[in-house]
Amino acid sequence: xxxxxxxxxxxxxxxxxxxxxxxxxTLLWGVVGMLNMSQGVMLAIGGYASYSAITYxxxxxxxxxxxxIIGGFITGLVFYHVMVRWMYRAPAFEVNIIIATVGAAIVLxxxxxxxxxxxxxxxxxxLPGGFRIGGIQLPFQTLINLSVAGIMTLGLGWLLRxxxxxxxxxxxxxxxxxxxxxxxxxxxxxxxxxIMAGIIAAISGVMLTASVANLSPYAGTNPxxxxxxxxxxxxxxxxxxxxxxSLILAFIEGSIQxxxxxxxxxxxxxxxxxxxxxxRPYGLFGQRTxxxx
Amino acid sequence: MNGAGFIRMTPIRRDIAIGLFFLxxxxxxxxxxxxxxxxxxxxxxxxxxxxxxxxxxVFGVAGIFSLAQMAVFTMGxxxxxxxxxxxxxxxxxxxxxxAFMAVLVSGIIGAATxxxxxxxxxxxxxxxxxxxxxxILTDSDCFxxxxxxxxxxxxxxSGLSQFGDFGFRDWLGYKQSLVGKYYLALFLLVxxxxxxxxIMRGPxxxxxxxxxxxxxxxxxxxxxxVKYQILVFALSGFFTGLSGAFYAGHYKTIGPTMLDLxxxxxxxxxxxxxxxxxxxxxxLGCIILMFIDDQLKVYAEWRxxxxxxxxxLFIIVFRQGVAGLIEQLWERLLALRGARTAGASATxxxxxx
Amino acid sequence: MTEASLNVDAxxxxxxxxxxxxxxxxxxxxxxxxxIVGPNGHGKTTLxxxxxxxxxxxxxxxxxxxxxxxxxxxxKIAELGVIHIPQGDLIFPDMxxxxxxxxxxxxxxxxxxxxxxxxxxxxxxxxxxxxxxxIASTLSGGERRMLGIGRGLMCGGRLLMIDEPSLxxxxxxxxxxxxxxxxxxxxGRTILLVEENAARMLDLVDDIYLLDHGELVWxxxxxxxxxxxxxLETYLxxxx
Numbered sequence: 114x115x116x117x118x119x120x121x122x123x124x125x126x127x128x129x130x131x132x133x134x135x136x137x138x139t140l141l142w143g144v145v146g147m148l149n150m151s152q153g154v155m156l157a158i159g160g161y162a163s164y165s166a167i168t169y170x171x172x173x174x175x176x177x178x179x180x181x182i183i184g185g186f187i188t189g190l191v192f193y194h195v196m197v198r199w200m201y202r203a204p205a206f207e208v209n210i211i212i213a214t215v216g217a218a219i220v221l222x223x224x225x226x227x228x229x230x231x232x233x234x235x236x237x238x239x240l241p242g243g244f245r246i247g248g249i250q251l252p253f254q255t256l257i258n259l260s261v262a263g264i265m266t267l268g269l270g271w272l273l274r275x276x277x278x279x280x281x282x283x284x285x286x287x288x289x290x291x292x293x294x295x296x297x298x299x300x301x302x303x304x305x306x307x308i309m310a311g312i313i314a315a316i317s318g319v320m321l322t323a324s325v326a327n328l329s330p331y332a333g334t335n336p337x338x339x340x341x342x343x344x345x346x347x348x349x350x351x352x353x354x355x356x357x358x359s360l361i362l363a364f365i366e367g368s369i370q371x372x373x374x375x376x377x378x379x380x381x382x383x384x385x386x387x388x389x390x391x392x393r394p395y396g397l398f399g400q401r402t403x404x405x406x
Numbered sequence: 407m408n409g410a411g412f413i414r415m416t417p418i419r420r421d422i423a424i425g426l427f428f429l430x431x432x433x434x435x436x437x438x439x440x441x442x443x444x445x446x447x448x449x450x451x452x453x454x455x456x457x458x459x460x461x462x463x464v465f466g467v468a469g470i471f472s473l474a475q476m477a478v479f480t481m482g483x484x485x486x487x488x489x490x491x492x493x494x495x496x497x498x499x500x501x502x503x504x505a506f507m508a509v510l511v512s513g514i515i516g517a518a519t520x521x522x523x524x525x526x527x528x529x530x531x532x533x534x535x536x537x538x539x540x541x542i543l544t545d546s547d548c549f550x551x552x553x554x555x556x557x558x559x560x561x562x563x564s565g566l567s568q569f570g571d572f573g574f575r576d577w578l579g580y581k582q583s584l585v586g587k588y589y590l591a592l593f594l595l596v597x598x599x600x601x602x603x604x605i606m607r608g609p610x611x612x613x614x615x616x617x618x619x620x621x622x623x624x625x626x627x628x629x630x631x632v633k634y635q636i637l638v639f640a641l642s643g644f645f646t647g648l649s650g651a652f653y654a655g656h657y658k659t660i661g662p663t664m665l666d667l668x669x670x671x672x673x674x675x676x677x678x679x680x681x682x683x684x685x686x687x688x689x690l691g692c693i694i695l696m697f698i699d700d701q702l703k704v705y706a707e708w709r710x711x712x713x714x715x716x717x718x719l720f721i722i723v724f725r726q727g728v729a730g731l732i733e734q735l736w737e738r739l740l741a742l743r744g745a746r747t748a749g750a751s752a753t754x755x756x757x758x759x
Numbered sequence: 760m761t762e763a764s765l766n767v768d769a770x771x772x773x774x775x776x777x778x779x780x781x782x783x784x785x786x787x788x789x790x791x792x793x794x795i796v797g798p799n800g801h802g803k804t805t806l807x808x809x810x811x812x813x814x815x816x817x818x819x820x821x822x823x824x825x826x827x828x829x830x831x832x833x834x835k836i837a838e839l840g841v842i843h844i845p846q847g848d849l850i851f852p853d854m855x856x857x858x859x860x861x862x863x864x865x866x867x868x869x870x871x872x873x874x875x876x877x878x879x880x881x882x883x884x885x886x887x888x889x890x891x892x893x894i895a896s897t898l899s900g901g902e903r904r905m906l907g908i909g910r911g912l913m914c915g916g917r918l919l920m921i922d923e924p925s926l927x928x929x930x931x932x933x934x935x936x937x938x939x940x941x942x943x944x945x946x947g948r949t950i951l952l953v954e955e956n957a958a959r960m961l962d963l964v965d966d967i968y969l970l971d972h973g974e975l976v977w978x979x980x981x982x983x984x985x986x987x988x989x990x991l992e993t994y995l996x997x998x999x
Contacts, residue, residue, distance in 0.1 A: 148525040195512055199722045201737050204577060207524040208471050212721045219671050220714035236690045238812060275868065277861075284851050284862045291849035295914060296837035296866040300669075334667075338536050345529045376544040390530060394521040 118249045120367045125251070128363030129258035132322060133317035134333070134340035135347075135355040136265055137310045143350030144286040144306045145197065146207055152340065154221040156333030158184050159318025160236060161229055164328055167237040177238030181315040189311025192217070193304045201303060226328040233327030238319050248398040254324045262321050265313060266356050273352075282306060286299075302405060342382040346389045348399025358397075417685075421603050424686060425596075436585045445584045449695050450654060452591035456649040458600045458676045460642035463602055466640045466683030467611060469618030473670060474502060474515050474531035475646065476483055477538050480664050482508035483654040484560065491569035498572065501651035508647020509640045516639025520632055527754070539665035565661025580698045583588035587595025587656055598645040599689070602670050606685055614638060669708060675717035681727025690728050764789045764918055764949045765810070765841075770819030771862035772809050773850060778817065779805045780973045786917065787870045792940075792950040798995065802952045804846055806970070809922050810951075811843035812836040823918065838866055842916030846923050848903040850910065852896035856887055859906055861894050863913025872915065880909040883939050901932035908936065912943075919943070920951045925959055937963065971995050 134156065141147045149155070160214070162184030163177030172180070195211045200206055243252035273279035284292040285302045293299050314333075321336055324330040339361075347358035366378040388395060448513050461475040486504030493642060515534060519527045542560045549559035560566070574586035605611055613634050654660040661670070672695065680691020698716070700708045724731060765787040773779040778800055779802045807813040810821055812833040821828040828836055837843075851859050860880060881888040884905045890898065891909045895906060904924060911919060923939070925933040940963055943950065950966045954960055955969060961981045969977040969991060977991060984991070 124828065137464075142525065161466060187507050196718065196722065200580045203948070205725075208528075208627060208727070209721050211471065211525065212674060215667070215671055215674060216714040216717035216721070219668060220711050220718075223707070223710040223714070245752050272644055275916040280854070280862055281865055282935055283854060283858075286867075287851040287853055288849050290494065290813065291845065291851065292862070293846060294813075294843045294849075295836060295862055295910070296655075296834045297862075298834045303435070340531055340532070341529045349525065358681075376541065379540045380537045386530060386533060390526060394526065396526075 115247060115249065116122045116371065118247050120364065120371050122249055122251045123366035123370070124360070124364035125254040125259060126324065126363075127366060128360035129255055129262050130321055131210065131271045131339050131343055131363055132262040132266070132359035133258060133320055134336035135343050136262065136269065136352060137313040138340050139268065139314065139344050139347070139350055139352055140306065141310045142206065142344070143352070144282055145201065146286075147197065147210045147214075147301055148207070149310070150211055150223065150337075151192070151218040153333035153337035154183070154225070154330070155188055155311060155314035156318035156321055156336060157225060157330055158188050158221070158326045159315025159330075160299075160322035160332055161225060163238045163319045164229075164236060164314060164322075169272070174237050177236075178316065178319060181238075181319045182312050185312035185315025185318075186308055188315065189310070190304075192282050192311065193307040197303055197307055198287070198300065199228035202400040222330045223343050225284035229330070231330060233329040236319065236322040238301045238323045239323030244334070249288055252324070254320075258277060258324055260360075262356060265316070266352055269309075269313075269352060278305070289389075312365040339379075339382065342386045344396070346396055348393075348396025351396075354396075409663060418607055421607070421685060425599065426604075426665055428572065428689065429596065440585055442584060444587050446695070447700070449584075449588055449591045450594045451692055452588075453649055453656075454676060454696070455675060455689050455692040456591075456595045456652075457646055458673050458680070458692060459595075459598050459602045460646045461673065462677055462680075462683065463614075463642045464638055466677065466681075466687070467606055467618070468614040468635065469683075470516075470519065470635060470638070472515065472519070472529050472531045472639070473528055473614050474512075474534045476670050477531075477535040478508050478512045478515070479644050479650040480538065480662075481511045481669070483660040483664070484566065484650075484651030487566045487569045487649075487654045487660050488560075488652035491566060496573075496650070497570050497655045497715035501648060501655065501657055504651040504654075505647035506642050509641040510522075510643075511637050511757055512643025512646070513640035516636045520635055532714065535670070539662050542662040542665075561661065561728050563662060564662075565659055566654075567659040569654070569658075571658050585625075588754045591652060591656070593686045594645070594648060596647070601641070601645060601687060602617075608639075610634075610698055616680070669684050671710075671717065678717055678720045678725075680729055681729030681731075682725070684727060684733070687729040690732075694728060760893070762789050763787065764818075764824060764967075765814050765951065766807075766822045767810065768820040770816045770821060771816065772805065772814055774814075775807075778973065780809065782819070783970075783973070783975050784819075785968050785978070787949060787951050788965075789949055790823060790947045791950075791965040792944050792952060792963055793968070794952045794954065794957065794964035795968045796954055796957045796960075799955055801970055802973040803970055804922055805973075807843055807922050807951075807953060810836075810920060811841060813843075828869060828985075831839075837914065837916075838868075841913075841915030843916045844907055844911035844919065844921045846926065848907055850895045850898075850903055850906050851896075854895055855892050856895055856898070856906060857891040859910050860887065860913050861942075862948055863910035864915070866914060869913060870975040873913075876913045877913055877930045880912050881910070881944060884909050893945055895965070901973050904928060904932070904936060905939075907941070908933075918949045918951065920953075922953045923955065924952070925954060931960065957981075961985065969995070 114336030134152065136154070138152050142147050159181040163181040167174050167177050186259065196210070196217065200209055200213065223233055239258060240253045243250045243255070249265045262265055273283055281297045281302055282305070284295070285297060285299055289299055318333060322332050343358045343362055345354055347354040347363070358368065362382060365381065369381050393399070436445070438571055457475060464470050464472050464475070482504040482524040485502040486497060489495055489500040489503055515531060518532055522530060543563050545558040545559060545560045546563045548556040550557050572587065572590065574583035578586045676691035676695045677688060677696055678691070680689065681687030695713070698712065699709055702712050720727060725733070763786045767783060767785045769782050769784050771778055771781050783806060785793070795806065797803055805814060808826070809816055812828065812831055816829060823839055823841055828840055851862060854862070860877060861873065864870050864876055869876060886902055887906060887909050890902065893911060896901070898906060907926065908921065909921070924936050928936070935960060940952070942952070944963060952960055952964065961984065964981060967979060967984050968975050
């Protein structure tokens with residue numbers, strides 16, 4: 114029973130973290146066709162925005178979240194105007210944007226090291242403590258993270274399904290030409306999605322750094338890499354599938370950590386990803402239609 | 407030979423001319439300046455260029471966006487180092503075994519990504535590199551003891567060392583040993599480059615380009631994607647693995663830092679700046695990036711920022727890379743000359759007519 | 760003489776420097792239906808792409824209701840009321856039929872009257888009402904074409920450009936679609952219709968242009984066309 118709870122709680126904690134990292138990633142892929150290798154630093158930017166607002170500006174701690182949202186907004190804006198805007202019409206966008214975002218990740222990471230040093234800091238926006246059930250602690254922050262991941266997924270789902278903007282986003286993702294012919298300003302849609310992804314990543318970053326990881330320029334790297342596997346398995350572009358896969362994989366990882374060794378969490382995920390992709394090259398629920406040549 | 411003659415040469419002859427030009431400079435360097443700093447810098451350049459040349463085959467020519475290049479390199483290096491360390495074999499022998507191990511691993515990666523496209527290839531291959539790094543970094547079981555100190559199988563986060571070297575110091579003496587390693591590195595680079603050129607200019611290259619540009623059309627012409635993809639991965643793996651083994655023997659150590667994202671980015675920017683898929687792109691890119699890096703040494707903390715920014719700039723504005731720019735310049739020159747001679751003959755006609 | 764809605768004046772355009780259209784001029788009068796006929800691959804689709812802004816012009820001018828279209832973004836041209844219903848089925852495959860139609864009314868002017876447009880389209884194509892919650896990719900070929908046209912009608916545009924509405928459809932479905940086009944004509948819509956064969960459109964159009972190898976080679980009324988059909992067919996080496 115204790116073992117079960119242990120696995121359950123660590124699975125929930127990890128799963129919430131992965132889900133937070135995967136949502137923004139899969140949104141960008143689904144709409145813009147962009148695998149964002151800067152997702153990790155975008156998470157860290159959110160963490161630092163919150164940290165700076167509370168520590169340097171002396172704002173009360175709940176204002177860390179709006180500060181992160183502003184940081185994410187700016188990041189999305191900059192990404193669009195510096196990179197995406199010039200690239201999305203050109204051939205081989207899918208590969209070019211991966212290279213460009215690897216470059217951006219390194220630039221931003223170096224800048225963060227310059228400003229904040231590489232030493233881990235404490236995220237002041239956090240809720241310490243937790244419930245004790247059967248002698249095992251379930252941290253409050255895990256519950257917050259799960260709720261935030263859930264709210265973001267539902268909110269995003271509602272936006273995409275039921276609003277005029279959301280329909281335009283889906284239309285652009287599915288048939289860019291046809292959407293344009295109906296008067297959809299594709300450039301603006303891409304900008305809006307880029308900003309949404311920036312904000313989602315920033316919020317996720319605050320939650321992540323408040324929970325398991327400390328705040329450092331590399332804080333987002335591991336969650337991003339795990340999110341890669343999750344998205345590969347779930348299929349890029351499908352948000353609910355990404356969240357579901359996050360939880361399932363986190364439980365698998367949790368069980369392996371408990372029964373074998375923490376070392377083999379990553380390799381197990383890779384193995385699963387390879388098996389799934391050999392079986393289904395676009396993931397379990399991937400959208401093949403997004404692929405552009 | 408005049409300029410116009412050079413311009414009109416067949417690609418193969420032009421490659422030979424360019425290759426001999428670079429080779430002559432490379433051979434001459436130790437005679438001009440055999441200082442320790444120059445030698446180490448240029449040896450490193452040769453190593454990077456060897457890796458990027460092979461990566462360029464997979465990525466630029468075959469169009470498979472693999473990010474596992476450094477994993478293949480590290481596999482070659484570790485295999486050589488571990489076999490020398492645990493079996494006591496000469497590094498000359500284990501280097502080849504390392505290269506074959508790299509062929510095997512690279513072929514497996516090639517096979518695993520066969521049905522995948524673009525971003526999914528990137529996802530899976532970077533995952534492979536990450537897993538390899540994690541497994542090395544978290545390796546904490548004692549494999550053997552030297553005195554009372556415990557050593558891991560893979561050397562863990564500090565990497566492997568004390569597995570011997572290529573023995574240049576015994577043959578050439580301390581002072582000349584670096585020059586010996588210099589020429590060995592050069593030899594490896596020349597071999598790798600010849601191999602890459604043969605692939606690119608030969609029938610293989612045609613098949614790869616056909617697969618890259620239109621996989622469906624190529625397969626309807628009987629080009630077997632499975633066969634070629636595994637082949638390109640495996641073949642490029644050989645020289646990549648060999649470079650890894652040389653790296654280990656040269657620095658007498660190899661560690662998991664070679665799998666860092668920053669190393670991958672450095673090599674990626676070399677390839678992008680030089681020109682994706684261009685025969686001489688990797689070499690040019692390595693020279694340019696090493697030069698810029700050297701210039702930025704004073705502003706050490708801005709080096710990575712510079713590398714990242716240059717990569718973004720090139721991928722957006724000059725996707726053809728420096729090699730592509732030179733090629734364009736060349737063609738324009740050719741067109742200009744052509745126009746001038748045509749114009750001259752026209753006036754001649756008028757004069758005679 | 761009615762006022763011209765669309766005026767295409769001596770345009771040349773192509774892909775990668777190779778011209779597909781050479782010196783093409785035509786005009787679509789307000790409230791009339793104009794047909795363009797010609798063998799496949801001779802620039803009909805390219806012409807529509809030029810008008811809707813998807814392909815830049817090398818030279819020439821396109822004027823729609825006194826506005827010069829050159830240099831305008833695709834979505835701006837759509838906002839002026841030029842509605843391009845593209846060839847094939849460029850519907851949004853993973854969206855429901857209803858969402859596809861709602862996307863047609865994306866532009867603010869159309870969105871203000873979305874219910875009215877929706878009812879009008881449902882009247883013309885009752886099947887779209889029946890299948891409103893079905894995912895578009897599961898529709899039959901004919902239903903998709905109806906959805907494509909219906910979505911275009913949702914825009915409430917002033918000029919409808921329809922690219923090969925009968926392509927690849929069963930005769931009975933073609934009849935249904937042409938019945939709708941006739942209905943639209945009765946309402947006084949301005950339409951530019953592109954087809955490979957003239958036979959279908961002879962009863963519908965007011966004016967026919969023949970496009971061959973990127974150039975307009977003949978222009979006249981349907982009656983004139985029928986008179987000279989054999990000569991024209993011999994000239995083009997194709998059935999019209």
